[in-house]
Amino acid sequence: MNKKRVSILALSLLGAIGCRHLAPSKPLSELTANEAAGHRIFVSQCSGCHxxxxxxxxxxxxxxxxxxxxxxxxxxxxxxxxxTAVILHGRSVMPAFGNTLSDQEAEELIAYLHTL
Ligand code: HEC
Known part of the structure; x- marks a missing residue:
């Protein structure tokens, strides 16, 4: 490989690493009713740990x-x-929420998590 190809490769690798920043999440003010219900559940059940x-x-x-x-x-x-499986059944020290959340609440939470 010649020197120019090596530096192009190095630059594109740097670009791939440097570009890890995500586009912003959906603002809270733009959430649908369903997503906003999920946000309220997140605040009460999840935000202490995430x-x-x-x-x-x-x-x-x-x-x-x-x-x-x-x-x-x-x-x-x-x-x-x-x-959904992680939320309902838990994972290592994360508690299970299968007995806390109704099916509808679990769906609302997933809808909110999609806005992040
Ligand atoms: C008591 C603290 C705690 C609470 C409350 C909690 N989590 Fe977690 N959660 C964790 C920990 C710790 C992990 C990492 C588990 C591991 O992989 O070792 C985790 C992992 C996760 C993961 C990643 C799973 C994976 O496969 O990597 C998701 C998604 C998640 N939590 C969502 C939620 C949601 C949604 C809620 C609210 C319903 C919630 N958590 C509530 C502690 C918590």
């Missing part, structure tokens, strides 16, 4: 961009089925 507006961890991983990234913190695919 930040919604950053990828930085609190007790659990930050959830900004949860569904806009291909994988969850655990490496599992970021899809509704997987996230």
């Amino acid at each position: 930040y919604a507006n950053t990828e930085n961890g609190l007790h659990g991983p930050g959830l900004e961009g949860l569904f806009r990234k291909p994988y969850l913190a655990s490496g599992a695919p970021a899809n509704d089925d997987r996230v």
Whole structure:
């Protein structure tokens, strides 16, 4: 490989690493009724352990961009089925919410998580 190709490669690698910042989440003022209901559930049940507006961890991983990234913190695919399972059944020290949330509340929460 010549010198020019190496530096182009290095630059594109840097770009790929540097571009990790996500586009902003949907503003709270623009949430639908369903998403806003999910936000209220998040605040009461989840925000003690998870930040919604950053990828930085609190007790659990930050959830900004949860569904806009291909994988969850655990490496599992970021899809509704997987996230719903984590919420209903828990994961290591994260408690299960299967007995706390109704089916409708779980759906509202997922709708809100999609806005992050
Ligand atoms: C008592 C603290 C606590 C609460 C409350 C909590 N979590 Fe968690 N959560 C965690 C921890 C810790 C992890 C990391 C678990 C692990 O993989 O070791 C986690 C992981 C997750 C993950 C990533 C799962 C994966 O596969 O990587 C999601 C999504 C999540 N939580 C969503 C929620 C939602 C939504 C709520 C509210 C219903 C919630 N959590 C409430 C502590 C909590």
